[in-house]
Amino acid sequence: MLTTAEAIAIQETLKQQVICTDQLPATINIIAGTDVEYDKDSSLIAGSIVLLHYETLEVIAVASHCMEVTFPYIPGLFSFREMPPLLRAYEKLTVQPDLIICDGQGLAHQRRFGLACHLGVTLDKPVIGCGKTRLCGQYGPLDEPRGSMAGLYAEDDQSLIGHALRTQAGINPVFVSVGHKISLDTATAIVLKMATQYRLPETTRIADHYARLAMEAYKEQSK
DNA sequence: GCGACAG
DNA sequence: ATCTTGTCGC
DSSP: OOOHHHHHHHHHHHGGGOOOSOOOOSSOOEEEEEEEEEOTTSSEEEEEEEEEETTTOOEEEEEEEEEEOOSOOOTTOTHHHHHHHHHHHHHTOSSOOSEEEESSOSSSSTTSOOHHHHHHHHHTSOEEEEESSOSSOBOOOOOSSTTOEEEEEOTTTOOEEEEEEOSSTTSOOEEEEEEESSOHHHHHHHHHHHOSSSSSOHHHHHHHHHHHHHHHHHHHHTO
């Protein structure tokens, strides 16, 4: 299996390919959400990708893949754990999304290469990183209203690596960062637009739901 | 050395 | 991630 040092070397190489400016289609029709589900009492993980109509949020397609984990959870090397099931699921899609929102950081990462960057560079697709909690970086006061945001600044060089974004009034923020082929401002606006009713964007909520179903189905069928 | 640490 | 229902507080 891949060693920690090898994984870090891969990140250092691939990070140079990340594009932090908008390079999306003129019109976004299909947006994708991804999530990975872990089984409580085995080493199975299920990844799901859900395709939604950008304006109506109607589900267009879902693809999932369940398998054994191939890499341990190490903060900073998260993508090596979650990429395999997500890539397998992505291969099953017969329609491609214009943009993907994944559940984890992009540039808001120790080496500026979180899951969203790794997925974006690998698929050569626009990807937004949207994490539920912070991995690194510091941010200042955040106002209470929906849509309030604060810059997330790296501890080492003080560079802007993401935004803490309040998607609902008085609720903990989510952490938005560039994955690939999108700017931070565009990424932030899209996450806010997709978080219509809850803290997390609908893409993530729906992907989470299907990943759970995929895990249950896989376990049931393997009996 | 200690704490923090996406899921 | 996974433990998980009712309960405390605004």
